[in-house]
Amino acid sequence: MKKVYINSAVTISAQDTFDSDGFLNEIKGLSGKTVAARYPNYKNYIAPANLRRMAEGVKMGVTAASKALIDSEITQPDAIITGTGMGCIDDTEKFLNAIISNDEQFLTPTAFIQSTHNTVGAQIALGLKCKAYNNTYSQAALSFEWALMDAQLLLQQEEAENVLVGGYEELGKEIISYRRMMEDADGLGIQVPYSEGTSFFVVSSEKIENSVELIDMEVYSSISAESIQDSLKQFLAKNDVDLSEIDVFISGRNGDVFDSYYDLTAERFENITQLHYKHLSGEFYTASPFGLWAAYEILYRQEIPEAMIFKGEIKSDNHIILLYNQFKGRDHSFILLKR
Amino acid sequence: MGVAITGMGIISAIGHSVEENKTSLLASKTGIGDLRHIQTNHSQAIKVGEVSLSNAELTRQLQLPEVHNYTRTGLLGLLAATAALENANIPDCSTYRTGFISSTTVGGMDMTEKHIKQFDKDITAQKYIETHHAGDSTRKIADALRIHGLVTTISTACSSAANATMLGARLIKAGKLDRVVVGGTDSLSKFTINGFKTLMIQSDSLCAPFDAHRNGLNLGEAAAYLVLESDAVVQKEKKEVLAYLSGYGNANDAFHQTASSENGEGAFLAMQKALKTAKLNPNQIDYIIAHGTATPNKDLSESRALDRIFDKQIPDFSSTKSFAGHTVAAAEVVEAVFSILALQEQYIFPNLNFKTPMPETGLKPITSVVKKEIQHVLSNSFGFGGNCSTLIFSRA
Amino acid sequence: MADLRQELKEKIIEQLNLEEFTVADIADDDALFGDGLGLDSIDALELIVMMDKDYGIQLTDPKEGKEIFKSIAVLADYITDNRAK
Numbered sequence: 001m002k003k004v005y006i007n008s009a010v011t012i013s014a015q016d017t018f019d020s021d022g023f024l025n026e027i028k029g030l031s032g033k034t035v036a037a038r039y040p041n042y043k044n045y046i047a048p049a050n051l052r053r054m055a056e057g058v059k060m061g062v063t064a065a066s067k068a069l070i071d072s073e074i075t076q077p078d079a080i081i082t083g084t085g086m087g088c089i090d091d092t093e094k095f096l097n098a099i100i101s102n103d104e105q106f107l108t109p110t111a112f113i114q115s116t117h118n119t120v121g122a123q124i125a126l127g128l129k130c131k132a133y134n135n136t137y138s139q140a141a142l143s144f145e146w147a148l149m150d151a152q153l154l155l156q157q158e159e160a161e162n163v164l165v166g167g168y169e170e171l172g173k174e175i176i177s178y179r180r181m182m183e184d185a186d187g188l189g190i191q192v193p194y195s196e197g198t199s200f201f202v203v204s205s206e207k208i209e210n211s212v213e214l215i216d217m218e219v220y221s222s223i224s225a226e227s228i229q230d231s232l233k234q235f236l237a238k239n240d241v242d243l244s245e246i247d248v249f250i251s252g253r254n255g256d257v258f259d260s261y262y263d264l265t266a267e268r269f270e271n272i273t274q275l276h277y278k279h280l281s282g283e284f285y286t287a288s289p290f291g292l293w294a295a296y297e298i299l300y301r302q303e304i305p306e307a308m309i310f311k312g313e314i315k316s317d318n319h320i321i322l323l324y325n326q327f328k329g330r331d332h333s334f335i336l337l338k339r
Numbered sequence: 340m341g342v343a344i345t346g347m348g349i350i351s352a353i354g355h356s357v358e359e360n361k362t363s364l365l366a367s368k369t370g371i372g373d374l375r376h377i378q379t380n381h382s383q384a385i386k387v388g389e390v391s392l393s394n395a396e397l398t399r400q401l402q403l404p405e406v407h408n409y410t411r412t413g414l415l416g417l418l419a420a421t422a423a424l425e426n427a428n429i430p431d432c433s434t435y436r437t438g439f440i441s442s443t444t445v446g447g448m449d450m451t452e453k454h455i456k457q458f459d460k461d462i463t464a465q466k467y468i469e470t471h472h473a474g475d476s477t478r479k480i481a482d483a484l485r486i487h488g489l490v491t492t493i494s495t496a497c498s499s500a501a502n503a504t505m506l507g508a509r510l511i512k513a514g515k516l517d518r519v520v521v522g523g524t525d526s527l528s529k530f531t532i533n534g535f536k537t538l539m540i541q542s543d544s545l546c547a548p549f550d551a552h553r554n555g556l557n558l559g560e561a562a563a564y565l566v567l568e569s570d571a572v573v574q575k576e577k578k579e580v581l582a583y584l585s586g587y588g589n590a591n592d593a594f595h596q597t598a599s600s601e602n603g604e605g606a607f608l609a610m611q612k613a614l615k616t617a618k619l620n621p622n623q624i625d626y627i628i629a630h631g632t633a634t635p636n637k638d639l640s641e642s643r644a645l646d647r648i649f650d651k652q653i654p655d656f657s658s659t660k661s662f663a664g665h666t667v668a669a670a671e672v673v674e675a676v677f678s679i680l681a682l683q684e685q686y687i688f689p690n691l692n693f694k695t696p697m698p699e700t701g702l703k704p705i706t707s708v709v710k711k712e713i714q715h716v717l718s719n720s721f722g723f724g725g726n727c728s729t730l731i732f733s734r735a
Numbered sequence: 736m737a738d739l740r741q742e743l744k745e746k747i748i749e750q751l752n753l754e755e756f757t758v759a760d761i762a763d764d765d766a767l768f769g770d771g772l773g774l775d776s777i778d779a780l781e782l783i784v785m786m787d788k789d790y791g792i793q794l795t796d797p798k799e800g801k802e803i804f805k806s807i808a809v810l811a812d813y814i815t816d817n818r819a820k
Binding site: 537538539595596597598 | 775776777780783784796797
């Protein structure tokens with residue numbers, strides 16, 4: 001079975017992660033209920049004629065995808081696979097509100113057309129004139145992970161050599177405020193702001209200078225705290241990786257009670273470097289690829305940003321990273337990387 | 340040979356079960372009519388393929404508690420998925436590595452659009468805040484079926500269920516799953532009705548796919564699921580195989596956000612890939628269930644693609660969207676069930692309401708129920724965003 | 736008539752989000768679709784809604800738009816002849 005490599009990683013987020021040459025050097029502390037992403041200058045990547053119809057999420061997605069391709073020196077991917085939890089929520093809310101406030105009259109098509117979940121994947125394909133395999137997943141906090149697993153499957157089965165994979169999310173205006181309202185009702189909910197962003201990767205069966213190996217990944221829709229520990233054990237054994245070989249553990253902590261899953265997992269390691277990222281990225285269904293981007297950068301640069309440190313000492317040499325994310329006790333994912 | 344299909348379940352405008360759908364198809368009985376369950380100013384101007392059961396009736400049939408937060412999308416999906424597992428004789432999903440791959444475009448919008456303006460104050464409305472996203476109905480159904488591991492939702496507009504079916508087959512072939520329930524669900528919603536209205540592609544009468552005077556589609560709602568199982572499980576459990584999923588292909592038209600290219604390139608490539616995975620020549624296809632939505636642009640584009648793939652020798656074909664309407668995300672799995680029925684019964688189904696061939700191609704679909712020896716059925720689904728997918732089913 | 740043409744140019748720029756264009760960039764006889772301004776079938780649908788909402792003209796067949804939306808001049812003439820608002 002072919003090995004799988006991540007050959008480029010790009011993220012647009014609430015931090016200065018897209019245009020910066022550094023790696024999370026200057027951090028913006030996130031506070032409040034919601035935080036928007038830092039939007040780059042799209043005109044460098046998207047023609048004005050196309051830009052005019054795009055909502056923020058689509059602009060971010062197409063831009064990050066373009067950069068990921070440039071960085072990996074691929075012009076035409078063999079597949080384009082995206083994941084999003086809420087889809088194009090900006091245009092969805094726009095069209096829905098137009099229906100409600102105009103009593104279904106004088107509605108225009110653009111918002112409706114741009115509201116479908118596959119809009120980002122479609123616009124990327126359109127821009128590249130890429131007629132290859134194209135798919136979009138929407139499974140809450142596993143949306144990106146499924147896109148990545150689909151890519152892994154294509155590569156392992158030798159049905160593709162280079163796959164463009166990404167996750168994107170828009171804040172939106174209305175539904176997010178209600179989700180926040182419900183979350184904050186008892187004070188024990190998510191302690192980081194909701195945010196938005198996009199992360200794109202070129203995943204390949206070809207190893208290059210920049211490659212980080214995606215050893216394996218696994219997802220579970222629902223699983224108990226005990227079973228997840230057993231599953232982790234089996235996952236590592238299956239991939240011939242011992243707990244002691246893992247240098248860094250990156251978890252999707254967001255301050256709510258379900259962080260206990262991460263605590264239980266961390267206890268299995270002795271002296272491991274524990275990192276977290278959602279205080280930097282905010283929480284959203286496709287925030288986990290921000291963690292993946294960070295893990296890629298850590299392995300490539302051999303540098304760990306201070307802002308990511310949760311616990312434990314920093315080693316100078318880091319080769320194997322385990323990422324774990326879940327959301328409200330569901331949608332668990334493990335990703336194992338190596339360089 | 341392909342991946343074995345051992346069960347199927349469906350609820351659509353032409354029936355609440357596989358049997359009822361079959362009866363309607365063989366009787367050329369359409370389910371398209373007036374809209375009843377949704378309040379909209381457009382109800383007089385459109386015809387739809389609506390499931391006749393109300394949400395309350397679905398709740399009762401599913402024996403759910405009276406107070407729940409299933410959306411209509413979820414209710415339809417649970418009914419069809421449960422039926423599929425029953426049909427496959429699977430009482431317990433924990434005996435083998437089982438996955439669930441659903442698809443939807445509407446997701447929880449049928450409830451969001453009703454309640455969003457009450458989300459701030461009304462506690463009974465607030466339970467629908469978390470149900471808007473596409474993964475909600477999938478998760479609820481997976482939990483009800485007790486499938487816990489590989490569970491996901493695909494959302495690529497009208498080709499969604501085709502992609503869900505394809506993914507299921509790939510996971511079984513790669514040895515990552517022993518069995519998988521695949522399909523999709525979409526309910527009608529004011530959002531979708533208005534959306535398609537702005538595109539001016541909805542007909543005010545019964546749709547006539549491939550007809551020279553076609554004037555648009557009829558939206559529909561439905562849910563359908565197939566159970567796919569590995570050869571090892573089929574042998575061990577001595578399962579009856581309904582049909583095989585022998586080929587599949589996914590390509591992108593990369594032409595325009597909504598319109599299809601003139602020569603149907605995306606459709607052509609999807610069909611080409613499907614034939615390749617099935618190791619079949621075009622002349623081995625006995626029947627095509629086309630995408631055929633009855634829109635001016637897409638029917639022409641698909642016709643051109645069919646001409647190209649089949650070198651102008653197109654086998655018997657029809658669009659069944661004049662029966663159940665265009666069920667958007669569920670379309671391809673509804674048509675998968677119809678394909679399997681065609682193979683089981685050895686009948687091909689009519690393209691209702693067709694009278695005059697398109698001047699550009701002269702193509703004539705089948706217009707009556709015809710007994711025919713069928714080994715292989717090809718089915719197409721082409722969506723917004725250029726997403727084109729094709730599935731091929733073969734006789735067991 | 737010149738006022739209507741000016742008005743139409745402003746509306747088109749706003750409705751279709753043509754940020755890169757000013758009214759001065761659109762000549763009365765410039766082709767709106769295809770090689771001219773580069774508008775497409777989705778823009779045609781947007782303009783059909785604008786015709787209904789702002790001028791009370793209802794087009795039931797999107798294909799009619801092809802002739803009517805040829806240029807600002809052609810569009811202005813059509814609206815002048817058919818407007819209900």
